[in-house]
Amino acid sequence: MKTITLGKSGDQPFKINGIGVSKVHATVTIDDYGRWILADCNSTNGTFVRNETTGELMRVGPQGMQISEMSFIVLGADNSAGCCFYAKQLTNPGDYVDEHLYMRNKKLEFDQEEENVTKRAKWVRLSIFIVMLVFTIGTVFWQLADPKSTGMMFHVYRGLSLLTMGATTFYDAQGKRSKIIKKRKLFSQCPNPECDRKLSSDEIENLKCGRCQK
Numbered sequence: 001m002k003t004i005t006l007g008k009s010g011d012q013p014f015k016i017n018g019i020g021v022s023k024v025h026a027t028v029t030i031d032d033y034g035r036w037i038l039a040d041c042n043s044t045n046g047t048f049v050r051n052e053t054t055g056e057l058m059r060v061g062p063q064g065m066q067i068s069e070m071s072f073i074v075l076g077a078d079n080s081a082g083c084c085f086y087a088k089q090l091t092n093p094g095d096y097v098d099e100h101l102y103m104r105n106k107k108l109e110f111d112q113e114e115e116n117v118t119k120r121a122k123w124v125r126l127s128i129f130i131v132m133l134v135f136t137i138g139t140v141f142w143q144l145a146d147p148k149s150t151g152m153m154f155h156v157y158r159g160l161s162l163l164t165m166g167a168t169t170f171y172d173a174q175g176k177r178s179k180i181i182k183k184r185k186l187f188s189q190c191p192n193p194e195c196d197r198k199l200s201s202d203e204i205e206n207l208k209c210g211r212c213q214k
């Protein structure tokens with residue numbers, strides 16, 4: 001078993017300077033079974049770990065939480081203003097290869113998600129267009145057959161515009177896209193704990209931060 005103390009006077013292998021970080025902030029214990037447990041040491045501003053699906057930060061209490069080597073830890077703030085690093089840096093400092101590959105995989109996953117949303121939105125629009133077209137042609141023939149039917153047609157058109165509104169409301173492509181963009185940002189922090197930059201898409205693709213070159 002091995003315990004690493006995190007904080008301004010902790011024994012982690014990198015410097016922690018964040019203003020919100022306590023002297024003794026949290027601990028990571030790696031037990032004899034290889035399980036990693038992160039626990040808060042009653043720090044002033046809290047210890048957080050990123051949810052690897054949603055990207056949101058979850059608070060970790062003194063009772064501790066099981067994490068993995070690739071868990072993203074944030075000390076001192078529930079956003080990127082805190083001290084951010086991957087747990088792996090505690091045992092393998094200085095080598096950021098796995099973190100960069102992990103970030104690139106996440107980015108590809110979100111890019112794919114965005115592409116699917118765009119494709120589905122296109123299908124929704126096309127389906128609405130076809131339904132409207134069929135009804136328009138239908139009502140033309142209907143009016144030709146029965147010239148007194150204009151009042152009825154008004155109701156049909158109103159129904160159709162409701163259908164269009166309904167389809168675009170239920171399939172909110174713009175909303176889905178902005179959620180994906182937000183998620184992509186949450187997975188773009190430079191893996192170097194001493195660099196607090198958000199990486200650009202190009203940097204993530206190229207597996208390197210332009211500022212710290214790590």
Ligand SMILES: [Zn+2]
Nearest residue numbers: 190195209212
């Ligand atoms: Zn950097």
